[in-house]
Amino acid sequence: MKARVLAKSDVLAVVDLLREQGYEVLAPFCGRGRDTYFDTVTDANRDHIQIHLPNPYYPPKRFVFPHIERLMKAERNNGDLRIEPTYEAPKRAIFGIRSCDLAGIYHLDRFFLGREFSDIYYEKRRRNLLLVNLVCTDPERDIGKECFCMCADTGPAARDHFDLQLMDLGNEFMAVAGTPAGEALLANPIFRKGTEEHVARRRETLEHLRTHFESTMTSWFSAAVRYVSQGKVTEKTWEEIGQRCLECGGCTYVCPACTCFTVTDRQVSATEVERVRVWDSCALGGFTRMAGGFNPRRAVHDRRNRRFFRKLSHYFIQRELSMACVGCGRCAAVCHGEIGMPTVVEMIRRATAEAEAK
Amino acid sequence: MSAATQNVYLPKPAVLQRVLPEIPEVKTFYWHFEDATQQQEFHKFRPGQFAQISLFGVGEFPASLPSSPGEEETFFTIRKVGSCTGELDKLQPGQKFAVRGPYGNGFPMEDYYGRDLVFVAGGIGMIPLRSCIVYALEHRKYYDRIQIFYGAKTPQELMYMPNLREWGQSAGVECYLTVDRADANWKGHVGVVGSLFTQPGVSVAVANSTVFVCGPPVMFRFVIRDLLAMGCAEKNIVSTLERYMKCGVGKCGHCCIGMAYVCVDGPVFTYEQIKKLGEEI
Numbered sequence: 001m002k003a004r005v006l007a008k009s010d011v012l013a014v015v016d017l018l019r020e021q022g023y024e025v026l027a028p029f030c031g032r033g034r035d036t037y038f039d040t041v042t043d044a045n046r047d048h049i050q051i052h053l054p055n056p057y058y059p060p061k062r063f064v065f066p067h068i069e070r071l072m073k074a075e076r077n078n079g080d081l082r083i084e085p086t087y088e089a090p091k092r093a094i095f096g097i098r099s100c101d102l103a104g105i106y107h108l109d110r111f112f113l114g115r116e117f118s119d120i121y122y123e124k125r126r127r128n129l130l131l132v133n134l135v136c137t138d139p140e141r142d143i144g145k146e147c148f149c150m151c152a153d154t155g156p157a158a159r160d161h162f163d164l165q166l167m168d169l170g171n172e173f174m175a176v177a178g179t180p181a182g183e184a185l186l187a188n189p190i191f192r193k194g195t196e197e198h199v200a201r202r203r204e205t206l207e208h209l210r211t212h213f214e215s216t217m218t219s220w221f222s223a224a225v226r227y228v229s230q231g232k233v234t235e236k237t238w239e240e241i242g243q244r245c246l247e248c249g250g251c252t253y254v255c256p257a258c259t260c261f262t263v264t265d266r267q268v269s270a271t272e273v274e275r276v277r278v279w280d281s282c283a284l285g286g287f288t289r290m291a292g293g294f295n296p297r298r299a300v301h302d303r304r305n306r307r308f309f310r311k312l313s314h315y316f317i318q319r320e321l322s323m324a325c326v327g328c329g330r331c332a333a334v335c336h337g338e339i340g341m342p343t344v345v346e347m348i349r350r351a352t353a354e355a356e357a358k
Numbered sequence: 359m360s361a362a363t364q365n366v367y368l369p370k371p372a373v374l375q376r377v378l379p380e381i382p383e384v385k386t387f388y389w390h391f392e393d394a395t396q397q398q399e400f401h402k403f404r405p406g407q408f409a410q411i412s413l414f415g416v417g418e419f420p421a422s423l424p425s426s427p428g429e430e431e432t433f434f435t436i437r438k439v440g441s442c443t444g445e446l447d448k449l450q451p452g453q454k455f456a457v458r459g460p461y462g463n464g465f466p467m468e469d470y471y472g473r474d475l476v477f478v479a480g481g482i483g484m485i486p487l488r489s490c491i492v493y494a495l496e497h498r499k500y501y502d503r504i505q506i507f508y509g510a511k512t513p514q515e516l517m518y519m520p521n522l523r524e525w526g527q528s529a530g531v532e533c534y535l536t537v538d539r540a541d542a543n544w545k546g547h548v549g550v551v552g553s554l555f556t557q558p559g560v561s562v563a564v565a566n567s568t569v570f571v572c573g574p575p576v577m578f579r580f581v582i583r584d585l586l587a588m589g590c591a592e593k594n595i596v597s598t599l600e601r602y603m604k605c606g607v608g609k610c611g612h613c614c615i616g617m618a619y620v621c622v623d624g625p626v627f628t629y630e631q632i633k634k635l636g637e638e639i
Contacts, residue, residue, distance in 0.1 A: 042612075071367050074414040074456070081414070081454040082372045116622050117366045117607040180460075263604045265415050271487030273414040280611070288612060290602045292439030293420065294575075296615070297637075306614070306637075315617045 004176045005198050011166065011173055012049060013190050015041055015095050023093040028053055038063075038094065038315060044070065051168065052138035055098050057330055059256040063092060064125045064188040065108060067253070067279045071121065071263070074273045075192060086274070089124035095160075096134040099155030100147075100328035104256025105131070106161040110320045111259050116120035130181055133162035137205055146329025148342055150213050151221045154326045156323040157206055169201045175209030192294070223325075224345040227352040229314035237351040239345055242301020244337035251331035251340065252307070260287075282306050308344055361512055365606045369412040370396050374449050380435060380517045381510075385477045386424075387446065388433045391457065403427055405467060405489035406626045409434075409459030410606045411576075413445040414579025420621070421605045423460060424485045425502060426492035435485045435517070444499035447533060451459040462625045465490055465596065467497070474503040478581050480536045480551050482508050485518055486598045486625075487572050495528060501528075505562065509536040509551030509577070513544045534560065551577060553582040564590040571629075582629060595629035 006014075013201050018025050025041040027049045036056045074083045096211040097105075105126075112122035129285065136142035136149075136156040147154030159164065163182035167174045175191055185191075252258045262280040265273050280287060282303055289295040299305050310316055311324040325341055332340025340348075373389040391397040400409075403423055411434065412418045419442040424435045437510050438447045449455060467490065476596040477493050492500050506525065510516045511621045516535060526533035547554060551573070555562060562569075570589055571581050576596065584596055601613035601620045613620035616635035619628070627635075 074412075076414070076454075079452070079454065081456065083369065083371065083456060085365050087366050112609065115608055117609070118363045120558075121367075122363045123363055259606065259609065262612070263418060264609065265417055267415055275414070275418075277610075280604075280609065288602050290600070291443065294409055296601070302637075309637075310614070313617070321424045350401070 002183050002186055003194055003199075004175045004186050004229055005172045006170075006175055006190050006192065008168075008171055008173060010190045012046065013050060013188075014164075014166070014175075014185070015046065015049065016132070018093045018095065018132075018186060019243045022091055024090050025093050025095050026060070028056060028097040030076035032209075032305035040095075040122070043093070051134065053140040054141065054144055055101070055328060057254050057328065058298060059104065059254060059328070059332065060094050060097050060101050061104055061108060061256045063094060064122055064129060065112070065259070069121060069277050071275045071277055072277070073268075074272075076258040076271050077136075085120075087121065089126050089128045091128045093130035093132060095132045097131055098136055098142075098148045099133060099158035099326070100152070100163050100326040101256050102131060102133050102158045103149075103152070103322070103326040104328070105255045107324060107326065108259065110322060114320075115283060121171040123128075130163045131161070133165040133178075135156050135165065135167035137168045137209060139209070143209070143212050144329060144333070146332040146340065146342070147213060147327065147330055149327035150210065151294060152323065152325055152327025156209050159281075165206070169205060172198070174198055174202055205212065220349040222343055223353075224348045225312050225314060225317070228309060228312040232352050232356070234351065235346050236354060237348060239301045240351075241339055241347060242299065244339045245283060245300050245304045246298060246336050247261055247283050247285060247303075248336065249283045250308050250334040250336075252283060253279055254330035254334050256326050256328055256330075257311070266332075282310075285312060305341070308341075308348075311341070312345075360609075367458075367605065368618070369410065369418070369458040370385075371454050374451055374452050374455065374458045375431075376452050377449075380546065381515045382441075384435060384437045384517060385447065386433050386435045387449075388431050389457070390432060391508075392454070399431075400457075401432065404492045405458035405461040406464035407462045408486075408488060408606070408625060409457050409461065410603075411442070411446065412456035412458070413442050413449075414568030416445040417442045418604070419443065420461075420606055421598070422486035422489070422598070422600075424488040424637070426489050426496060429492060429497040435482075435488075437482055448570065455603060459606065461621055463623070465598075465626050467493055471500045473501065474499050474505065474563055474567040476562055476567045476569040477504075477506045477508075478569060478571045478573075478585075479508045480577035480581075481515065482517065483573030483577070484508060486520065487570050488518055490570060491525060495525065495531070498528075498530075502566065504528075504531045504535045506531070506573075507521075507550075507551055507554045508534070509535075509554070511540055513537050513546075532560075540603045544561070550580060552581050555584055555588065562588065562590075564588050564594075568597045569592060569594060590616060592630035592633065593628050596626060597629065598625040598631065599627060599632075 026038045036053045072085045091256040112119040162178045260280045261277045265275045288297045317323045371392040378386045480554045540548045603613045604620045605609035606621045608622035616637035
C-alpha cells in the first residue's frame, strides 16, 4: 500500500478533487445535538463538512443498499405486459466513512455478490462507489461510549477495503491508498512523501487510542460466538433477551451489516406498476408470517434469537467470511430495551458461563 | 463482479392458458412463458423446485411446481389464501402474469435409484409430491415399489383424483387414501394419514424406502413420529418446506430457518437435516 501525507488545511481539498472528477461526494455533517448525517457536498455546505464527529446513526450502507429502491417497472397495455428493470448507480464517493461502516460494506459485498446469486442492483451501485475512510482518532468526538470496533476487529483504523484512508496525525493527515483508484488520487500535488516520523506517529496514535474504548464487556465476543455456535445458550436466556425487545426494528435499520428486505409493488399510473424493495426487520412480527396466517416464529424471543444467531453463529461467520456485526454500537444506542449487541453478548456469556459452572 | 451478472429478480411475462378447479379453493393454472426459449430453459426444472409468480400491482409469491419436467405442459396448483393468490384466481385465460425460476435444490431423484419410494401427503402437501410421483412413473425401471399414502380432511378435499386413480392402477404402485371426516359416499379408510401404515395388507419396507413427507405441520410431526417408530432412518425421510419468501435467491432473509435458507439450501431437506437446522420448522 502506498502512503503519503497532506497538510491538515488540505484535507477538504480531497473532497474538491473528487468533485472535480465527477463524483457525487457524500460527507458527514453535524445537525443539532448528537445528530449527525451524511449528505451530498455542494458549494454551499462544503465548508461545513466535519472531520471528527459522532458517527451518524443512519448508516452509509444506504448508498449501496438504499432503504427503498426501485427494482423494475411493469406496464400493462392492451393485454400486453412489459417488464423493464430500473437501475440507478450514480458515480459516488463517501468521504469520511468510518472503519466500522467500511467493514459493513465489505460484509454486504460478500453477502450480495459472493453467494449463489449475485445481486445486480447492489453490484451496479457498488462498482461506482469510492470509499475514503477516516480513522477515528478523536477520543471526544469520534469514539462514542457504545463503540466496540476493537472487539469486532474492524477499527478504529481499517486495515483494508478502502480506496483511500485518511488519518489525523495532528497538524498533518496520513493518506493510505488501498486500491488503484485511491493510488491515482495520491498523484495530486497536495500529497507529499511521508517520513519515518509520520509512521511512528501513526503507530503511537493507534496505541494510545486503545485506552479510550469504554466497553470492556464486549471483549467477550469470542466466548459468545462459541456458546451460540455450540447451541449452549439456554432457552431461558433467549427468553430474557426477548422480553426486553420492543419489536421496533430499530437495531436492524441502523445496522451496517443487516441485509433483509421486503419487496412491494406500487401503482404509479393507471397502467404502470413499480416494484420496490424496502429494508425489513426480523424483529417485526410479520417477518415470517405466511399467507393464511401461519407464523413459524410467533414468540418475540424466537425472533430476537434469530437476529443474534444470524450475527454470532460460527456457521454464518464462515459462510460470509466475516461476522455480521462490525462493532459500530448503533444498536446499543437506539435500543429502548437495552439489548444492543454488547449487552446481549454479555448476557449470553454470563448466563452460559454460570450454567456451565453448575 | 462480472459484466454478465443476470438480474435474478426480473420475472418474465407468462400467459395463462386455462384453469381447472381441483378442490374447494384450489385450482390448477396451466401457463407458458410468452417467449419460447424462456419456456424451454424453464422446462429443465427438477421435481421439488419452485418458482416465483408475479402479479404486478399486488406482489410476488413462491409456488411449488406440481408438474414433472417430463410432462409437456407447465402448471401451478394454487390455494386461494392471500392477496397474490386471490389476484391469480381472478385472471382469465389469455391474460398475462409473470414468472421467474425455477429455484431451490429439488429432490435428488437419481440418488433414490433402486429404492422403494413412499409418498406420504396431507391435504395440499400433494402438490409438490405430484411432480416426484410423475417423475418416478416416467422413470419406472429405476425404482422398486412405489407407495402413495394420501390423506385429506374430507373426500372433497382429496386432490388430483383422476391422477391418483390412474397411478393406483399402474404396475407396482400401491395407493392408499384416507379422510378425517367421511361423507355418505366415502367407502374408504377414515383416520389420519399415519393410521394407514398399520392397516391390514400394508407393509412399508423401511430399510429400502425413501419416504417423501409433505403436509401441514401437525401432520408432519405425527407422520415423522410414526415413521421413526417403524424404524425408518432419519436420512431416508425427505420433505419440502415452505416459508414466506420475497426473493427466492437467498437475499431477502425471510425464509431462513436456523442455518438454512429454504430458497437456496432447500426447499428439500432430509429429516436428519431438518432436525439440525437449529430452529423449529
